[in-house]
Amino acid sequence: MPAIIESPGGKEYQISFAELDQLAASFGSYLYRRGVRKEENVLVFVPMSVALYPILLGIFRSGATAVFMDPSAGLTHLNACSRVCRPKAFVGSTKAHLLRFLCSEMRGIPITIQTKRALRCDHAISDELPDPALDDSALMTFTSGSTGQPKAAVRTHRFLLAQHRALADSIKLEPGELDLTTLPIFVLANLASGVTSLLPNANISRPGTVKVEGIAAQIDRYHPTRTGASPAFYTQLAEFSETKRNILSGFRKIYTGGAPVFRGLLGRLQSLAPDAEVTAVYGSTEAEPIAHVSYEELGSSDRQRTGANVGLLAGKPIPGITCAVIADSWGQPIDPMTQSEFSRIQCGANQPGEIVVQGPHVLPGYLNGVGDQETKFKVDELVWHRTGDAGYFDNQKRLWLLGRCAAKVQDQRGLVYPFAVECIIQDFKFVRRCAFLSHQGVRLLLVEPVKSRLSDQEKAQLSAALEPFSIQEIRTMNLPVDRRHNAKIDYPRLRRMLG
Numbered sequence: 001m002p003a004i005i006e007s008p009g010g011k012e013y014q015i016s017f018a019e020l021d022q023l024a025a026s027f028g029s030y031l032y033r034r035g036v037r038k039e040e041n042v043l044v045f046v047p048m049s050v051a052l053y054p055i056l057l058g059i060f061r062s063g064a065t066a067v068f069m070d071p072s073a074g075l076t077h078l079n080a081c082s083r084v085c086r087p088k089a090f091v092g093s094t095k096a097h098l099l100r101f102l103c104s105e106m107r108g109i110p111i112t113i114q115t116k117r118a119l120r121c122d123h124a125i126s127d128e129l130p131d132p133a134l135d136d137s138a139l140m141t142f143t144s145g146s147t148g149q150p151k152a153a154v155r156t157h158r159f160l161l162a163q164h165r166a167l168a169d170s171i172k173l174e175p176g177e178l179d180l181t182t183l184p185i186f187v188l189a190n191l192a193s194g195v196t197s198l199l200p201n202a203n204i205s206r207p208g209t210v211k212v213e214g215i216a217a218q219i220d221r222y223h224p225t226r227t228g229a230s231p232a233f234y235t236q237l238a239e240f241s242e243t244k245r246n247i248l249s250g251f252r253k254i255y256t257g258g259a260p261v262f263r264g265l266l267g268r269l270q271s272l273a274p275d276a277e278v279t280a281v282y283g284s285t286e287a288e289p290i291a292h293v294s295y296e297e298l299g300s301s302d303r304q305r306t307g308a309n310v311g312l313l314a315g316k317p318i319p320g321i322t323c324a325v326i327a328d329s330w331g332q333p334i335d336p337m338t339q340s341e342f343s344r345i346q347c348g349a350n351q352p353g354e355i356v357v358q359g360p361h362v363l364p365g366y367l368n369g370v371g372d373q374e375t376k377f378k379v380d381e382l383v384w385h386r387t388g389d390a391g392y393f394d395n396q397k398r399l400w401l402l403g404r405c406a407a408k409v410q411d412q413r414g415l416v417y418p419f420a421v422e423c424i425i426q427d428f429k430f431v432r433r434c435a436f437l438s439h440q441g442v443r444l445l446l447v448e449p450v451k452s453r454l455s456d457q458e459k460a461q462l463s464a465a466l467e468p469f470s471i472q473e474i475r476t477m478n479l480p481v482d483r484r485h486n487a488k489i490d491y492p493r494l495r496r497m498l499g
Helices: 017-034 052-062 075-085 094-102 157-170 184-193 213-222 231-243 263-272 295-306 339-345 418-425 456-465 491-498
Strands: 002-006 013-016 041-045 065-067 089-092 111-114 137-144 150-156 178-181 196-198 226-229 253-257 277-284 287-294 312-315 322-326 353-358 376-379 382-393 399-404 409-411 414-416 431-439 442-449 473-476
Touching: 002 017, 002 184, 013 017, 017 052, 041 052, 041 075, 041 094, 052 065, 052 184, 075 137, 075 150, 089 094, 094 111, 137 157, 150 157, 157 184, 157 287, 178 184, 178 213, 184 196, 231 253, 231 263, 253 263, 253 287, 263 277, 263 295, 277 295, 277 312, 287 295, 287 353, 287 382, 322 339, 322 382, 339 376, 399 418, 409 431, 414 418, 418 431, 418 442, 418 456, 431 491, 442 456, 456 473
Parallel strands: 002 196, 041 065, 041 089, 065 137, 089 111, 178 196, 178 226, 226 253, 253 277, 442 473
Antiparallel strands: 002 013, 137 150, 277 287, 287 312, 312 399, 322 353, 353 382, 376 382, 382 399, 409 414, 431 442
16 A cells, blocks of 8 residues: 655656655664764755655654755745754755755755665664654754744654644544645654555645646546645635536545635535535644634534624634633733633633643744743643634634734724634635735725726625724735745735835
């Protein structure tokens, strides 16, 4: 049974679970003989592919830490990340090694390995290879704080196991399934669950512009029954299915997350895949997953409620995580407190506030404590993570999302969180995406229409829907989105664009 399949240009490559295990053990031994030791950092510049996972698992086997950076973030970011982690080794293709020469902080990495060399199976497996401990670091990625200074998110082997258990339950992984897989962490979850990962035949680094034809050919050939991806990826697949031919009808499980999942997209996917369980997953880099909700679970009354001034339903928190909503103090550190003090700052049902989480698959802190002050706090020595998202629990203990705490609008007219407005506007089929904010004291709705401009009738419809929010101006423009998922509004960049 294959563990991973890819077919770039129609040429198939696959690796079995046994081959993957052999190559990982071989590469782990090779790293050890080259001088890489436990918890030293190995920088990996290998795209999501059949080649990536023997290398990644080999690093895990060696006891070292696999480090990933986003090359699209630019040399300044790469240099800053390299200064933080000080890699002992670099693994990548010839093209990736050229990037290393452009990045001053990477040029001094002592051990460099070509991808092809890493994948050779003639490296004798070493008896000296140490067994990594559960609390040894395994994986490091980077995120940026509000200051733009890179924060290193380090995951131990224990953390990855806890995350796998949470994901396997939440997205219902079953051995023998074939999954069209777009996210690297989902491949790891699949490997641990005996699920075959089919890697999309497309450049998925920008899912909002992905070319669907190659993926359609894979679906025709392999018939995957499950998939997980960002809303932007599914928007592309839905448009293809609605205008050319339906490639989603054979799926039985569709999961989407990483960005706001508005009900319109869930409805489109359910219509195109009527036999599928279509589910929106809520989580973050530091806590994935937190909650989930299926389209069917929304129910007709909840779908109507989502379109009112209530936000976006995320569902009940998953087992194994503790989720709370506290008084919104985003931007200010939270001092350590007792459980009784924590209880006093928690919001009651239907009261909006700041979403915080705690659990075994919630990142307890960042490398060297950089970023901990803004996103972590302690309750009787338990570390809680501040998601930065606003929301509330309803009377059924379901979590509703209201958007980013930092994006709220609070002025003489009152307090409005962005999703209170955006969930309503996203229901209009002529709206591709929208953003609500205050600019120079003016409540402003920015709309990116499906067509080049809004008609007078469409503007009137928007104005009527926005009446409760005292919106002072509606503008049309192309809205900036995040690099990774191409689905979340990039509010800092948007404010710079507005001047």
